[in-house]
Amino acid sequence: MIQVSSSPSSVPAGGGSRPAAPSGGNAPEAPGDDVLEDLTPEQLAAQWEEEKPPAAGALANAASSLVVLGVGTGALVLSVAMGLGTPAAPEPGLWPFMISCVMVVLGLFQLTVGRHNRDAEKFTRMSSAPLTGLVTLAAMVALMPAIGFELPALVLCIIWMRFLGGETWRSTLLVSAIVVAAFYGIFVLALNTSIPHLF
Amino acid sequence: MDFLNPVINGFAVVLEPSNLLYCLIGVVIGMLIGVLPGLGPAATIAILLPLTYNVEPVTAIIMLAGIFYGAQYGGTITSVLLRLPGEASSVVTVFDGYQMSKQGKAGTALGLASIGSFIGGTASIVGLTFLAPVVASFALDFGPAEYSALALLGILLVATISNGAKTKALIAAAVGLLLATVGRDIFTGESRFTFGNLELADGIDFVPIAMGIFGLGEILYNLEERHRAAKAPSKVTNVWPSRTDLAQASGAIARGSVLGFFLGILPGGGATIASMASYAMEKKRAKQPERFGKGAPEGVAGPETANNAAATSSFIPLLTLGIPANATMALMFGALLIQGVTPGPQLVEQDPGLFWGVVNSMYIGNILLLIMSLPLVGIFVKILRVRAAILAPVTALITLLGAYTINNSMFDVTLVVVFGIVGYLMKKFGFEPGPLVLAFVLGSLLESSLRRSLLVFGGDPTGFFTRPISATLLIVFVLVAVLPGIRTLLAKWTTAPSEQPITTKIKEKV
Numbered sequence: 257m258i259q260v261s262s263s264p265s266s267v268p269a270g271g272g273s274r275p276a277a278p279s280g281g282n283a284p285e286a287p288g289d290d291v292l293e294d295l296t297p298e299q300l301a302a303q304w305e306e307e308k309p310p311a312a313g314a315l316a317n318a319a320s321s322l323v324v325l326g327v328g329t330g331a332l333v334l335s336v337a338m339g340l341g342t343p344a345a346p347e348p349g350l351w352p353f354m355i356s357c358v359m360v361v362l363g364l365f366q367l368t369v370g371r372h373n374r375d376a377e378k379f380t381r382m383s384s385a386p387l388t389g390l391v392t393l394a395a396m397v398a399l400m401p402a403i404g405f406e407l408p409a410l411v412l413c414i415i416w417m418r419f420l421g422g423e424t425w426r427s428t429l430l431v432s433a434i435v436v437a438a439f440y441g442i443f444v445l446a447l448n449t450s451i452p453h454l455f
Numbered sequence: 456m457d458f459l460n461p462v463i464n465g466f467a468v469v470l471e472p473s474n475l476l477y478c479l480i481g482v483v484i485g486m487l488i489g490v491l492p493g494l495g496p497a498a499t500i501a502i503l504l505p506l507t508y509n510v511e512p513v514t515a516i517i518m519l520a521g522i523f524y525g526a527q528y529g530g531t532i533t534s535v536l537l538r539l540p541g542e543a544s545s546v547v548t549v550f551d552g553y554q555m556s557k558q559g560k561a562g563t564a565l566g567l568a569s570i571g572s573f574i575g576g577t578a579s580i581v582g583l584t585f586l587a588p589v590v591a592s593f594a595l596d597f598g599p600a601e602y603s604a605l606a607l608l609g610i611l612l613v614a615t616i617s618n619g620a621k622t623k624a625l626i627a628a629a630v631g632l633l634l635a636t637v638g639r640d641i642f643t644g645e646s647r648f649t650f651g652n653l654e655l656a657d658g659i660d661f662v663p664i665a666m667g668i669f670g671l672g673e674i675l676y677n678l679e680e681r682h683r684a685a686k687a688p689s690k691v692t693n694v695w696p697s698r699t700d701l702a703q704a705s706g707a708i709a710r711g712s713v714l715g716f717f718l719g720i721l722p723g724g725g726a727t728i729a730s731m732a733s734y735a736m737e738k739k740r741a742k743q744p745e746r747f748g749k750g751a752p753e754g755v756a757g758p759e760t761a762n763n764a765a766a767t768s769s770f771i772p773l774l775t776l777g778i779p780a781n782a783t784m785a786l787m788f789g790a791l792l793i794q795g796v797t798p799g800p801q802l803v804e805q806d807p808g809l810f811w812g813v814v815n816s817m818y819i820g821n822i823l824l825l826i827m828s829l830p831l832v833g834i835f836v837k838i839l840r841v842r843a844a845i846l847a848p849v850t851a852l853i854t855l856l857g858a859y860t861i862n863n864s865m866f867d868v869t870l871v872v873v874f875g876i877v878g879y880l881m882k883k884f885g886f887e888p889g890p891l892v893l894a895f896v897l898g899s900l901l902e903s904s905l906r907r908s909l910l911v912f913g914g915d916p917t918g919f920f921t922r923p924i925s926a927t928l929l930i931v932f933v934l935v936a937v938l939p940g941i942r943t944l945l946a947k948w949t950t951a952p953s954e955q956p957i958t959t960k961i962k963e964k965v
Contacts, residue, residue: 335647359629373620377883377885389851
């Protein structure tokens, strides 16, 4: 095994990739993998940073702050409507009123000061996967009371494995069937729960 | 030795077959999800909450605790072998662990990590055994004023110590507090924020929120992540570290135990921060710091010890004060509430069987984990071959069907999906879900103690400062809230930008 060592001080954090060290082993590795073999912690962290989904822009940050502001203001109005009372004799609205005030202040702060934070993630092409997943989950919730859990669960498994996970058709169908059968066995036969089921 | 009697009785509780079985189940699940990148311990505990309804409280908590500290062991394996941290608390282990494994010393690294974890965990349980009753007896005099201050401080610390943007974490906490007000007002009986919905009249249950935000939100978020294919090595040989390795790492293990224990107690602390702090400390202390990042055994032993010690000691604030110190502990709190047990200072006195049963189960759990991670490590390495694509739908189905079994109602399932969306969007927009769940759990306690103490003080908020403990806690609260702002101002004055610790960039996996 060849050790490529570089003095830690000379390598800037997140510095560009050095030429790949010739791998001592015989296994041909993925092109990116070779370069990454001898990273210092700083480089490794920088590399993880790069692999993160791209950060969303100021618009997304503003949008999320506006949602916070909206919820805060809504709660504020509703809690005032419930009646505030005094600290000594509070009415139901006082405590929610205090929280929603804090929320509005934080929302305003986030809208103005936190605008340039880079911690929100952009929605990318990859975001269609959670959306698809969500649709299948919602469909399952809607269909379960009507036709039981087995068929929606089977469809959900197939969609998640084949289309979201990129499994082969063969393993998708096989594993999906086993999974649904196992759930049927556990929840219906063994635990005898009242989960709506077709069979 | 009157003090030790309940401790010994606690062992009788643990050794009941059903408790032993659940302890084993817990640590195996913990180890598994630790090995599998993706779901973290908090998400797993959230998803499995419905499972705890039909068992004794002590059994339930023994299992959930096992998941939590078991995950600390399991996370190491992928860090060392694949450079993929299974858990956030094992991220720093990657730096030296993977290098060691490249030098053919994977077994040594894993062995050191497990032995360190075992020592750290065990030392922490011993600390817990002696410290917890002291804290609890101190807290017995706490009144509503102290509890309000403590809950406020707990929420603030968890929100500000978390990795993401602090304002966003505080917003999440505010949302959690607001969600906790939904339903009937405990003092006047009036409905709040129910919008005429009968299902909401009794408030939102903790379990659907936790399952949605931690469980489903995490599952949806993971669907988006690009998973690097894990190439599991076929086998790991010789996990027993040599005597010289052990000698080299022993200092790191000792320091990691102490550091982890204390960081775990602090609200907002916990396994992840402890491991990072330990790595930084070992590197600073080392005579040749340049060895770090190139396979220094201390760089594996220290953090792995610290994260286990912290995972264990973070039970102290929960079991003695009734204040969860981090998101996972908030889940334990919720699980106990479901069982009709309110964690707090009276727990040690009133329910010693539960208290010492849970504490002592950790000894057993740690022994089981040591066995699983030394001789049986090969089995867990094989589990790495299970693909995320297969795991994701299975966990999603467990979540949905599990949510149904809580009350046999589709309403809970719907809530889980709704909060799953909320959790996913929160992660996308950089809001930590932890503070929300924690604040939700503490919300009703905070409101009722705040209102009670205001009644005592005749509506005068300055009354909080007339009692020494609540005054101290509130002053700390103000300091924590104001200090970061002052520090940023100071940093602007002094030009030299301090070096950002690299590890803080890594997104916490709950």
